[in-house]
Amino acid sequence: MSIGRMIFSLLWALLVVPPAIGQAADASGEMAGTxxxxxxxxxxxxxxxxxxxxxxxxxxxxxxxxxxxxxxxxxxxxxxxxxxxxxxxxxxxxxxxxxxxxxxxxxxxxxxxxxxxxxxxxxxxxxxxxxxxxxxxxxxxxxxxxxxxxxxxxxxxxxPNPIASATRNSFPLLYYAVWIMLILAVGVFLFFLPYTALWWIREFFAKLKGRSSHGR
Amino acid sequence: MADERTRLKRFTPVHRLWHLGLILNFMILSVTGIAWMFFETPWGRGLANLFGGYSNTLQIHRIAGLVLLAGLALHLIYLLTRIDWKDFPRSLLGPETLVFQLVDVKGFIGHLGWVFGINKLPRFDRWSWWEKFDYWAVWWGLMIVGITGLMLYDPVLTSDYMPGWMLNVALWVHRIEAVLAMGHIFTIHFTVEHWRPSSFPFNAAMFDGTMDLEEAKHEHPEWVARLDKEGRLGEALATPPPVPLRILYFVFGYSIITLGVFLLVFAIANAALLTLF
Known part of the structure; x- marks a missing residue:
């Protein structure tokens, strides 16, 4: 073994190995990358x-x-x-x-x-x-x-669960975006479902009474 | 022949084509989207299998989404050609446009009052407030699902322009807006247009392009009065569509309605089986 090679090995052992020694690198090729x-x-x-x-x-x-x-x-x-x-x-x-x-x-x-x-x-x-x-x-x-x-x-x-309160800190945009969309969606249904149902009932009874189909 | 002209022209062939294209695309997106969303359940897997499994379902969903967005772009161009630019922006107002105006606020309040039996039914012109709402709902809905859908189309490419975690946000927004859109169409839109006692069982106006004149006098009295006053009522009248066409509209319409209700019912029935939270 040449002197140069010995010095190189020594330097390698002193400077490079210690930081990684506690981490016991996997010897497989992909793990050995820098x-x-x-x-x-x-x-x-x-x-x-x-x-x-x-x-x-x-x-x-x-x-x-x-x-x-x-x-x-x-x-x-x-x-x-x-x-x-x-x-x-x-x-x-x-x-x-x-x-x-x-x-x-x-x-x-x-x-x-x-x-x-x-x-x-x-x-x-x-x-x-x-x-x-x-x-x-x-x-x-x-x-x-x-x-x-x-x-x-x-x-x-x-x-994370987007509606959980912890998500407001851990992933604010997900939390706010999902809540805004949920409020929009639930709001539309909360308004239009009862409205449509009442509308239907109103027309139904108007028709029953034999007036014009639109209850006028 | 004059006696047979009992229908009032309401939608042009182009309008009807837009709506037909929207229906077909929306239903393909709904079925594939729901199949994907419910893939963990036997029902969802069954739906996906109709399209050749998970990957194919996703691919069809993506392509249909692109077609729908292309349709939206075409529709925008169409709108630009329909605007009377000489009189812009005043031409955007008036009873013939779908732009929300003060009259729609009044129409809404009046309609609400009528539902509760407080006042008479407001005299709507060509478009009532809920028809305008339905039109613009497609716009904002498509903007939200469209933008998030494009982001999800190629996640790796998207993450070149924004952080990859925006995809977490995009997927949730896409889902919620899609559920809102489907829920709205399969319950509220179907009820208002087809299941109300005055429209039941099927309102073919959007397919046929015409509505019954007597019905129009009740639903859109101001429109009929305006046409009459302007002397345009005669030219706006049309004969009823031939019976085979009426059957076709009905069968097609109810196939779509049945599919929508099927998706809605089974989605609700299977919702508890979803394990994403």
Whole structure:
């Protein structure tokens, strides 16, 4: 082994390995990426792939899902580390019922593991997690949605209940949009259904009385 | 022949064509949309299977949506050609247009009073307030479902122009507006146009283009009086449509009504089985 190579290995061992050592990187090829794939993995010249969330932090865009409260387990290599009664044989649905009520799970029949990957399930903010927002669109979304961008990946697969009061803080635009639409829809029915019923009754009795068909 | 001219021309062939196109498109979108929405239920899956399963149902829904939006664009162009630009914007007002005016507020209050037996039925001109409402409801409804529908058409492309989480919002708005539109058509529109004692069992005016003159004298007395005063009543009269056409209108109309009621009833019956919240 040449001296240069030895120095390189030493530097590698000192500077590069320690930060990652606690995270026990999966040896499989896709997990070993730097995460900075955007500059390398996309088609040159297709500018749209490089855009993050369009619009930045404008008024409307600021009403999206806010910065989520991130649990410590979301940074762990094994998100279920220390969870009581957890084992590889436990079904996800046993604890994650709300996460099964969305289009991906219910309509497309996508299973948890197709996005959250194999055991142990990594926290989504773990450096090597395929669901880390830095590579989520390429490693997870793009498996089905060709050309998925970071912006696209900000779609909330496990969306909150839009009418729940907690959603006002966690995803204000969804909360307000759904409430406004519900009030509009319910308002139309609350007004027109009784109105139409009364109208019908009025005409019916007018007809019974043998006057003209319009009760005049 | 003069005796047979008992009908009053109300809708032009172009009007009728718009309405027919709207019906066909709306029903395709309703069936495919409901099949998709209820896909988890056996009923919804059955509906989707009629269109070749989940993906095909979605594809038909998308194409029909584009056709409807193209129709809306064509309708806008049609409107622009129908406006009397020499007298604009005054030409937008008057009894022949569908623009809401003060007379419609009066008409609404008067009609409300009549429903409660307080006053006589207001003397409507060519368009009553609820007919104008029905027309504009399609506009705002189509704007809402159309814009959100376009956003959902290609989610990846859409997320180039706005954050991807806007799709969460778009899907919910699309759903609620679609339910509002279907609910309105399958209950209120059908009742007002076909099931009211004065229209029952079927009002073919929108298909045939004419309405009974005697009926018009009750429903739209101001219109008939105006035509008479202007000396245009004679030219506005028409003969009743031939019997085969009347049968065709009735059969077509009731096929659509039956389909609408079928969707409504089964959607309500299956609503509890929906697991999206």
């Amino acid at each position: 995460g900075y794939f955007r500059d390398q993995d996309t088609v040159p010249g297709s500018l749209r792939f490089y855009s993050q969330l369009p619009g930045g932090e404008g008024k409307l865009w600021g009403m999206g899902p806010g910065k989520p409260k991130i649990r410590r387990s979301s940074f762990k290599q094994d998100a279920h580390e220390g969870v009581a009664n957890f084992g590889p044989e436990v079904r996800c649905k046993k604890c994650h019922i709300p996460q099964t009520k969305d289009l991906h799970y219910l309509r497309m029949g996508i299973t948890c593991i197709q996005c959250h990957r194999s055991q142990p399930v990594a926290g989504v903010y773990h450096y090597y997690s395929p669901l880390n927002p830095i590579r989520r669109h390429a490693y997870v979304c793009a498996k089905c949605h060709e050309g998925a961008t970071p912006s696209f990946a900000s779609y909330m697969v496990h969306e």
